Amino acid sequence: MSRVGKNPVPLPEKVKAVLSGRTLTIEGPKGKLARDVHPSISVEINEEGIVFKRPSDLGPIKALHGTQRALAANMVKGVSVGFKRELEIIGVGYRGEQKGKGITLFLGYSHPVNFDPPASVSVKIEGTNKIVVEGCDKQEVGQVASEIRGFRAPEPYKGKGVKYTDETVRRKAGKKSG
8 A cells, every 4th residue: 555645634623524526625724625536546534534545556546545645634734734935035125015915025126026815825024024925725825935936036146036944045156256
């Protein structure tokens, strides 16, 4: 069996899971998420939690088994605890401002960059140079953080731009005088 797929996904106290057809819906204090389960993987919800089973030991089926279990585990964690991604703005004159639910970034361009996040994700500016992206869907939180970083990715000479707090920017040496 798949080492990931064989473990049941435990459900915390305030989290409910419902299977209707091929759609797995998980609801908790932070929100509600739904995802379709692959047709070749069977799902059971019992006292242990959510259990995934596969029909055979073929390679692609084994991979799907572990993937479906991991996606469900991320859904459970998202609706109970939530996901968070932090970014830093580095550079002289680079800063961010909160504008309602959206943010405005000043990143050295001739114009400010306005960003409105999806409804299920919250974006906050702490101080002037720290951005916090929070939500219950791991994929969506990562996508929003990636889009914000894409406005001005850190450059290798001075490190200016928007980077993840845990990211290490590989720096290059500047010009050498002969």
